[in-house]
Amino acid sequence: MDLADRRLGHLLEPIPGVEDRPAKAPQLGGVLAQRPKVREIHAAGEHRPLAAHDHAANRLVSGRLLEGGAQCEHKLAVDRVPLLGALQDDVTDRSAVLGCDYGHVDRLPALDDQKSGGRLVQIKKVGVLGAGLMGHGIAQVAAQSGYEVVLREVDDERLEKGMGRIDKQLARAVEKGKVEQSDADAVQERIQRTTDYSDLAECDLVIEAITEDLALKLEMWREVDGIVKPEAIFATNTSSLAVINQAAVTSRPDRFLGLHYFNPAQVMKLVEVVRAVTTSDEVFEAGVEFAQANGKLGIATKDKAGFIVNRLLVPYLLDAIRALEEGVGSISEIDEAMKAGAGHPMGPLALADFVGLDTMGAICEVMYEEFAERRFAQPPTLRKMLAAGWYGKKSGKGFYDYSGESPAENSALSG
Ligand SMILES: NC(=O)c1ccc[n+]([C@@H]2O[C@H](COP(=O)([O-])OP(=O)(O)OC[C@H]3O[C@@H](n4cnc5c(N)ncnc54)[C@H](O)[C@@H]3O)[C@@H](O)[C@H]2O)c1
Secondary structure (H helix, E strand, C coil): CCCCHHHHHHCCCCCCCHCCCCCCCCCCHHHHHHHEHHHHCCHCCCCCCCCHHHHHHEEECCCCHHHHHHHHHHHCCCCCCCEEEEEEEECHHHHCCCCCCCCCCHHHHHHHHCCCCCCCCCCCCCEECCCCCHHHHHHHHHHHCEEEEEECCCCCCHHHHHHHHHHHHHHHHHHHHCHHHHHHHHHHHHEEEEEHHHHHHCCCCCEEEECCHHHHHHHHHHHHHHCCCCCCCCECCCCCCCCHHCCHHHHHHHHHHHHHEECCCCCEEEEEEEEEECCCCCHHHHHHHHHHHCCEEEEECCCCCCHHHHHHHHHHHHHHHHHHCCCCCHHHHHHHHHHHHHHHCHHHHHHHHHHHHHHHHHHHHHHHHHCCCHHHHHHHHHHHHHHHHCHCCCCCCCCEEEECCCCCEEEHHHH
16 A cells, blocks of 8 residues: 555544544535535545545545535535534444534435436435334434434334434433524424334335345335335345345335445444446435435445445454454453554444444355355354344443443453
8 A cells, every 4th residue: 555645645644533523514615615625636536535524525435426515515504413422422432433523404405406307206205114223323314404204113112212212312412502402303303203114105215224134124125115106216224235136126126226324323424325236327326415415425336245344344343253262352452452553443342242243143144145255254252142142232232241331341251
């Protein structure tokens, strides 16, 4: 790697700590002032981020999409609602969220710019399936961005649990003076909760964030496809399954794409926009625009298991488990070493707990099947933990035990 290369220069820049990020979004003037610089970089075919606090000017890495980005940024409201602080309280390690300073702005006016001609509908109402780790966050981000949201779960208990998480984060933001009560109320009011598929009928976009199980997802899409209006777009938040497999069971494979958010969706900046072989250009572009209107960085990826991030991240997490099995270090030694030695915001074992070991187990099964490489295989320790029902933070126990005031190493795994 040639660090003298202009494109890699940013790697030498210090990583900003959470505390260093400004509480307010960059003001519109600052974003626009950067525009010529961004154009110059993209004209030169370079993809390097600008200053960490100006990510708003850098949402799209594709030069082709830059113009659309400029249009939307013109429309960005400056009275954003930063919820980062509130959400960080729920993150195992506060520093897990690196340089993700973006606002949760009511961006509804920007929606006027979306295409409404041809078969492409204007996205106003978004259905979200699943209110678990990912679904509740995706629903919250969409509502904060001004969309009407319909959030569907399998039963009232899980629905209320997901809504409870949203309420808690909004309440903390109000408490800290980061958001007005009236804005928080408006976000909550925009989320219609339901256990009934028929409430999704009028959605323009439906995003699924249900359990990472292909059979479950296919069963769900068959039902939803018959209910939701034919011009609506469908998207999957799957971490590993092929998008085409889901698209193919619907009557609209051309209107199906992947929108892969990251955990926690309210904070993490990236959405991988996945084009299946059947996805039309219009729908792919609508997906990129939607990610952008949610304040995210949309990056195009091919429909290959794990896309970009998990293709690289999952083998790393599994290697950390193997290092633990081999006694290279204890749980906290491995985590602390990677934080202090590699500058990672969160250790790999804490991160695995945070992702959810059940979800991670499902992801590596799919990737192992796809690539038949040992690096994607579940290590024995992970298998045993799954059998024990230790799914990480969400179940109260994983590599760490979360029952106390602060996470402690799971003693059953040491020694
Ligand atoms: N956990 C992560 O870090 C992460 C990150 C990105 C993407 N994903 C992907 O997001 C999806 C969900 O993962 P998660 O971590 O939120 O899982 P989760 O187990 O926390 O939540 C899944 C939820 O889906 C619900 N559900 C199941 N079938 C449903 C249906 N037919 N309709 C509505 N709800 C239904 C379940 O009751 C559960 O509450 C998976 O595809 C996963 O690969 C996960």
